[in-house]
Amino acid sequence: xxxxxxxxxxxxxxxxxxxxxxxxxxxxxxxxxxxxxxxxxxxxxxxxxxxxxxxxxxxxxxxxxxxxxxxxxxxxxxxxxxxxxxxxxxxxxxxxxxxxxxxxxxxxxxxxxxxxxxxxxxxxxxxxxxxxxxxxxxxxxxxxxxxxxxxxxxxxxxxxxxxxxxxxxxxxxxxxxxxxxxxxxxxxxxxxxxxxxxxxxxxxxxxxxxxxxxxxxxxxxxxxxxxxxxxxxxxxxxxxxxxxxxxxxxxxxxxxxxxxxxxxxxxxxxxxxxxxxxxxxxxxxxxxxxxxxxxxxxxxxxxxxxxxxxxxxxxxxxxxxxxxxxxxxxxxxxxxxxxxxxxxxxxxxxxxxxxxxxxxxxxxxxxxxxxxxxxxxxxxxxxxxxxxxxxxxxxxxxxxxxxxxxxxxxxxxxxxxxxx
Amino acid sequence: xxxxxxxxxxxxxxxxxxxxxxxxxxxxxxxxxxxxxxxxxxxxxxxxxxxxxxxxxxxxxxxxxxxxxxxxxxxxxxxxxxxxxxxxxxxxxxxxxxxxxxxxxxxxxxxxxxxxxxxxxxxxxxxxxxxxxxxxxxxxxxxxxxxxxxxxxxxxxxxxxxxxxxxxxxxxxxxxxxxxxxxxxxxxxxxxxxxxxxxxxxxxxxxxxxxxxxxxxxxxxxxxxxxxxxxxxxxxxxxxxxxxxxxxxxxxxxxxxxxxxxxxxxxxxxxxxxxxxxxxxxxxxxxxxxxxxxxxxxxxxxxxxxxxxxxxxxxxxxxxxxxxxxxxxxxxxxxxxxxxxxxxxxxxxxxxxxxxxxxxxxxxxxxxxxxxxxxxxxxxxxxxxxxxxxxxxxxxxxxxxxxxxxxxxxxxxxxxxxxxxxxxxxxxxxxxxxxxxxxxxxxxxxxxxxxxxxxxxxxxxxxxxxxxxxxxxxxxxxxxxxxxxxxxxxxxxxxxx
Numbered sequence: 001x002x003x004x005x006x007x008x009x010x011x012x013x014x015x016x017x018x019x020x021x022x023x024x025x026x027x028x029x030x031x032x033x034x035x036x037x038x039x040x041x042x043x044x045x046x047x048x049x050x051x052x053x054x055x056x057x058x059x060x061x062x063x064x065x066x067x068x069x070x071x072x073x074x075x076x077x078x079x080x081x082x083x084x085x086x087x088x089x090x091x092x093x094x095x096x097x098x099x100x101x102x103x104x105x106x107x108x109x110x111x112x113x114x115x116x117x118x119x120x121x122x123x124x125x126x127x128x129x130x131x132x133x134x135x136x137x138x139x140x141x142x143x144x145x146x147x148x149x150x151x152x153x154x155x156x157x158x159x160x161x162x163x164x165x166x167x168x169x170x171x172x173x174x175x176x177x178x179x180x181x182x183x184x185x186x187x188x189x190x191x192x193x194x195x196x197x198x199x200x201x202x203x204x205x206x207x208x209x210x211x212x213x214x215x216x217x218x219x220x221x222x223x224x225x226x227x228x229x230x231x232x233x234x235x236x237x238x239x240x241x242x243x244x245x246x247x248x249x250x251x252x253x254x255x256x257x258x259x260x261x262x263x264x265x266x267x268x269x270x271x272x273x274x275x276x277x278x279x280x281x282x283x284x285x286x287x288x289x290x291x292x293x294x295x296x297x298x299x300x301x302x303x304x305x306x307x308x309x310x311x312x313x314x315x316x317x318x319x320x321x322x323x324x325x326x327x328x329x330x331x332x333x334x335x336x337x338x339x340x341x342x343x344x345x346x347x348x349x350x351x352x353x354x355x356x357x358x359x360x361x362x363x364x365x366x367x368x369x370x371x372x373x374x375x376x377x378x379x380x381x382x383x384x385x386x387x388x389x390x391x392x393x394x395x396x397x398x399x400x401x402x403x404x405x406x407x408x409x410x411x412x413x414x415x416x417x418x419x420x
Numbered sequence: 421x422x423x424x425x426x427x428x429x430x431x432x433x434x435x436x437x438x439x440x441x442x443x444x445x446x447x448x449x450x451x452x453x454x455x456x457x458x459x460x461x462x463x464x465x466x467x468x469x470x471x472x473x474x475x476x477x478x479x480x481x482x483x484x485x486x487x488x489x490x491x492x493x494x495x496x497x498x499x500x501x502x503x504x505x506x507x508x509x510x511x512x513x514x515x516x517x518x519x520x521x522x523x524x525x526x527x528x529x530x531x532x533x534x535x536x537x538x539x540x541x542x543x544x545x546x547x548x549x550x551x552x553x554x555x556x557x558x559x560x561x562x563x564x565x566x567x568x569x570x571x572x573x574x575x576x577x578x579x580x581x582x583x584x585x586x587x588x589x590x591x592x593x594x595x596x597x598x599x600x601x602x603x604x605x606x607x608x609x610x611x612x613x614x615x616x617x618x619x620x621x622x623x624x625x626x627x628x629x630x631x632x633x634x635x636x637x638x639x640x641x642x643x644x645x646x647x648x649x650x651x652x653x654x655x656x657x658x659x660x661x662x663x664x665x666x667x668x669x670x671x672x673x674x675x676x677x678x679x680x681x682x683x684x685x686x687x688x689x690x691x692x693x694x695x696x697x698x699x700x701x702x703x704x705x706x707x708x709x710x711x712x713x714x715x716x717x718x719x720x721x722x723x724x725x726x727x728x729x730x731x732x733x734x735x736x737x738x739x740x741x742x743x744x745x746x747x748x749x750x751x752x753x754x755x756x757x758x759x760x761x762x763x764x765x766x767x768x769x770x771x772x773x774x775x776x777x778x779x780x781x782x783x784x785x786x787x788x789x790x791x792x793x794x795x796x797x798x799x800x801x802x803x804x805x806x807x808x809x810x811x812x813x814x815x816x817x818x819x820x821x822x823x824x825x826x827x828x829x830x831x832x833x834x835x836x837x838x839x840x841x842x843x844x845x846x847x848x849x850x851x852x853x854x855x856x857x858x859x860x861x862x863x864x865x866x867x868x869x870x871x872x873x874x875x876x877x878x879x880x881x882x883x884x885x886x887x888x889x890x891x892x893x894x895x896x897x898x899x900x901x902x903x904x905x906x907x908x909x910x911x912x913x914x915x916x917x
Binding site: 178225336 | 910
C-alpha cells in the first residue's frame with residue numbers, strides 16, 4: 001500500500017516508479033534504483049513544463065471517473081454503466097468508495113496511488129453550449145460564452161511571461177493545426193513530427209534555408225512564421241540528438257497520441273526551453289456504440305493513460321517540474337441513448353498530473369444525478385469551473401501572477417489541488 | 421471503431437527522403453549576397469499576387485493555373501470560360517473518365533460495396549481518394565472539382581468511421597456530385613438520406629425511445645443555420661424526434677415507421693402535427709433550407725471559399741439575396757459570386773489549403789499520375805482527403821493553416837516534387853523551359869511557367885546564382901532547374917491564390 005510511504009512527492013514518485021517499472025517487465029537494469037532527481041533539478045528552470053492535453057469530441061466523464069455509489073448512474077445507463085468495484089470483470093477501479101476509474105485506466109490508478117494524479121469531477125465550462133466547435137473554442141481561449149478575444153489562455157500566459165525565454169521551442173503544439181489555446185503568442189510552434197522539421201543534411205539544408213530566407217525576407221504575412229520555422233529547423237538540426245530512447249522503461253503506446261508525447265518528452269529533455277506543450281487525442285464523440293469496460297472508449301482511455309504514464313516515467317528525473325492538465329470541451333448526457341451511446345452534455349471530468357499536484361484524491365463538489373439535480377436537457381452540472389483548475393497551475397506552477405489577464409473577468413476559486 | 425490517423429499515414433513517413441542538394445550548389449550558394457529589393461517585394465508580399473484577371477480566375481475556380489489553361493482562357497475570354505465551367509455536364513472529360521475506369525469500386529452500389537467485406541475496406545477508401553485526386557489534377561471540369569471539395573467539406577463525412585468506408589463512394593457519387601450546381605434543398609435532402617451521413621452522424625440509430633441528437637444538432641449548426649442561427653436546445657430535441665426512424669437498411673436509406681416518434685413537435689416555432697411519418701423530417705429540411713440564417717450561412721461560406729476569409733458583407737448580402745430569390749439555386753449563387761466586383765478585386769487573398777497547394781504545384785509541373793504519393797502529402801500536411809474526423813470538416817481560413825508545421829511541410833513537398841524525389845512521381849521540367857537560349861533565360865521561363873504574371877520580374881539572388889556559373893553541364897542545368905522550381909513553389913506567393 002502506498003499509504004505507508006511518506007507524503008513527499010519525491011518518495012511517492014519513487015514508489016510509483018518502482019511499481020510501474022515492475023509492471024513494465026524485468027528488462028530494466030535499474031529497477032529499484034532511486035531516480036536521479038536532484039542532480040538534474042538544479043539545471044531546470046524554476047517554472048514547470050506544462051502539458052495541456054485535449055480530449056477532442058467531448059469525452060464521457062461519467063464513464064471515466066465513475067460515480068459508482070450513485071444508484072441513478074446505473075438507472076440512467078442500463079447498457080453502458082460500469083460495474084461497481086469488485087463486481088466481476090470490467091468493474092471500476094475504486095478511488096474513494098464513491099468514485100472509481102474506468103477499468104482501462106490502470107496506468108492512471110498507479111499515478112493516483114502515487115499521489116501524482118488528481119481527478120476533478122463535475123468540472124467544465126459554465127457556458128451551456130453543446131457545440132463541439134464552440135465548446136473547444138471557449139475552453140481553449142479561456143473565455144466561456146465570449147467570442148471577442150481571439151487569443152488562447154496559454155497564448156496570453158506566454159505573452160505575459162515573455163522576456164526571459166526566447167527559445168524557438170518555448171511553446172509547442174503537436175499536430176499540423178496549432179491549438180487555439182496557444183493563439184496570441186507569436187512564437188508557438190506547430191509540429192507534426194520532429195522528423196518532418198528537416199530540409200536536408202548539413203550544408204544542403206543550409207543552402208536551401210538561405211534561399212528560402214531570401215524568398216521569405218520581405219514584410220509579407222508569412223514572414224513571421226517563416227522566421228520561426230527557420231529557428232526551429234536550426235534548433236532541431238543542431239541541438240537534438242537523433243535516435244531518441246525513452247528513459248526508465250517508459251513505454252509509449254504506438255499511437256499518434258503516444259508518438260506526440262514521446263516527441264514532447266524528447267524536446268523537454270533537450271533542455272531547449274520548452275515551457276508549454278499541447279497534445280490532442282481525438283475520437284471521443286461517442287453518440288453510438290461507445291462501449292463499456294471494453295470497446296471504443298476503453299481503447300481511447302488505454303491510449304490516454306498509458307501515454308501519459310509513459311510521459312511521466314520518461315521525465316521522472318524532472319518530475320517536480322512537470323505538470324499535465326487533461327480536459328475535454330464538455331461531458332455527455334447522463335442518460336444513454338438508444339444507440340448505446342451518449343449525446344452531448346455539460347459537466348465533465350478533468351485530470352491534473354505532476355510532482356506539484358496534491359494527488360490521490362478526487363476533487364469534486366458532487367452535484368448528484370437525480371433528475372432535479374441535472375443541468376439543461378439532462379446533463380451533469382458543472383460545480384468546478386475549468387479555469388479554477390488551470391489558474392491554480394498558472395499561478396502556482398508557472399510563476400505567473402497575472403491571472404486576471406490569463407482569465408479575464410474571472411476570479412478563480414482556490415482548489416488546493418496544486419501545492420502552494 | 422474509427423480509423424486512426426496513423427493508418428492513413430502508414431508508410432508515408434519513409435516517403436520523403438531527405439531533400440538532397442548536389443554538392444555543386446553548396447559552395448556556390450554559401451557565399452550569398454543581399455537579396456534585391458525587387459525580389460523581396462515580389463516573393464514575399466501577398467499584395468503582389470498578380471492582378472492578371474485570368475490568373476486570378478484560374479486561381480479560384482481551379483486547383484491551380486497551368487500555362488496551357490492560362491492561354492486557353494485568354495483565347496476564349498473570361499465570361500465564356502466561367503459559362504463553360506458553370507455547366508460541367510457539357511464539358512468533355514473523357515480522358516479523365518478513362519483513367520477513373522481503373523477504380524472499379526467508385527461506381528459500385530452500396531450493397532456491392534458492403535459485400536466486399538472488411539478486407540477490401542482500405543481498397544475502397546483508397547480508390548475514392550485516388551479518383552478525387554486525379555480529378556483535381558486533371559479534370560477539365562475544374563470548377564466542379566472545387567465545388568465538390570467545398571460541399572464535401574460542408575457535408576463532411578469522415579471516411580474512417582464504421583461503414584462510412586463502404587458508403588462514402590456512394591455519397592460522393594449520388595449526394596454531392598449531382599447537386600453542387602442544383603438546388604440546395606435537393607442537396608440537403610440527399611445528404612439527409614445519404615447512408616454515409618446517416619452513419620457518420622449516427623442518425624441511422626436515432627429511434628423514438630431515446631433519440632440520438634447528433635445529426636439534428638449538426639444539421640442546424642453546420643449544414644444550415646450556423647451555431648448562432650437562433651435555434652434552441654428544445655429545437656435540437658424536436659428535430660431529433662422528427663428524424664427518428666431515418667435509417668439505413670442493406671446500405672440504402674430506409675424509413676422505419678415503427679421507430680418514428682409520431683407525437684407533435686415544434687421546430688423553430690412551427691408546429692409539426694402528430695401522426696406524421698417521413699414527412700416530419702422533410703418538413704424540417706424545408707424549414708431549414710428556406711431559413712434566412714441558412715442563406716446567410718451558406719453564402720458566407722461560399723464567399724469565404726471563393727473570395728476572402730472575411731468576405732465583404734455587401735457581397736454576402738447580395739449573394740444571400742440571390743440564394744433566397746432563386747430558392748437556393750446553387751448555379752446562380754455560384755455565378756453571382758464569380759461575377760461580382762468583390763470577387764474580381766480579391767486577388768491573392770486566400771491562403772492555399774494543403775490539398776489546394778499540393779495539387780497546384782503538381783498541376784504547374786504537369787504531374788499526372790499516380791495519385792497515391794500526393795494523397796500521402798495531404799495526410800502529412802493534416803488534410804487527408806475525407807479525413808476530417810470532426811463534423812465541421814477542415815477550416816477554410818488562413819490562420820488555421822499558417823504555422824511552422826505547415827510551412828516546413830510545404831517546403832519539403834515542393835523541393836521533393838520538383839526534384840523528382842517524390843515516390844513514383846517522375847517530373848519532366850523540360851517542357852517548362854523549352855527553347856531557352858541561356859541559363860538565365862531558362863530561369864525566367866521557369867518563373868513564367870510556375871508563377872504566371874511574373875515573367876518580367878528579376879530572379880531573387882539565390883535563384884539567379886543557380887544559373888550564374890559560366891559553364892554548366894546539361895546534368896547540372898537539369899538539377900539546378902529542379903532546385904529552382906522547388907524553391908519557386910516553396911516561395912510565399914505560391915502559398916496564396
